[in-house]
Amino acid sequence: MLIKIVEDVDLNEAYHYLQDPGAGGIDLFVGTVRDHAQGKQVVKLVFEAYAPMALNEMQKLAGAAQQQWPIAKLVMVHAVGEKMVGEPVVIIGVASAHRDAAFTACRFLIDELKKTVPIWKKEYYEDNSVWVNAHP
Template identity: 40%
Template sequence: MAHSLTVLYFAAARERAGTSRESLEVPAGTRVSELLGLLASRHPGLAPLLPHLRVAVNQEFSAPDAALPPGAEVALIPPVAGGAEGLFRVVDRPLRLEEVVEAVSDAARGGLVTFSGAVRNLTKGRRVLRLEYEAYPPMAEKKLAEIGDEVAAQWPGTRLAIMHRVGTLQPGELAVVIAAAAPHRKEAFRGCEHAIERLKQDVPIWKKEFFEDGEVWVGLGP
């Protein structure tokens, strides 16, 4: 017996597959690893990416041997460069640091630490013309909120807010803004640092760098 599912492709996987989404019929009990084999046969350009991909099923990372439920939404997640109290958004407009500051500030939290990540004009000596950020928005916002939960659990009383921009950014424009507020400065510093590091690990947001002599998805190499 077969059932249908939807496959979403992002960043380098989208380019290799030549599509951003497709619907497939697969046998009942098909596992994640088996689906990847099927997709590689349908889109041969995907095969070299498979060792680098993670798979999300219904917006949760999944193991290779996990069975796919009927009607699943399966996302192929290349390397990335809710419920928490705070603000967690992926937007396609210019960022303002004041937005995240306002989201976490109150009279009970005397320590406030912020981080602004702007596009550099040089990477390893190569001049950057522009960056293009792409995201899987619902899952990205869910993972950002989970980082907020982690910070609140590890440093009680700490509130976090993260906003990340997608689309085309020029050197000097803000790609991400983060604010952490806590009753004391030490927890605010640690919460902000934790957010910066975790953002690079599990949040499905990708960055493509464009240079005078080429382009590259960050995390996959040339």
């Protein structure tokens, strides 16, 4: 498993890590900073995490996914720090023998990460900013 909290997300590292001769399906989700939120223009986001707890929760999610699906390799990487519109913030990747398991496990991991992992974001708009839970 490749599970990290980082300053900069490396898409190539994630994809190369997921390579496995027994995996016929690789699902790679990349979450990026969008240019709007709550009806306002977003200028940038700033992410903070309590890394020890976040990594522990990410490990738990990875273990739960491995118990439910036949996963060959798994990636969960989330960025912290300032991120501009279009920049990658989170990568979830799953390699499995078949695409269905890869898709389903990947969806489970991103959905649960957003619910349980202690990562917060501050949204900067043109006129103000606000701290929000990164996970609705």
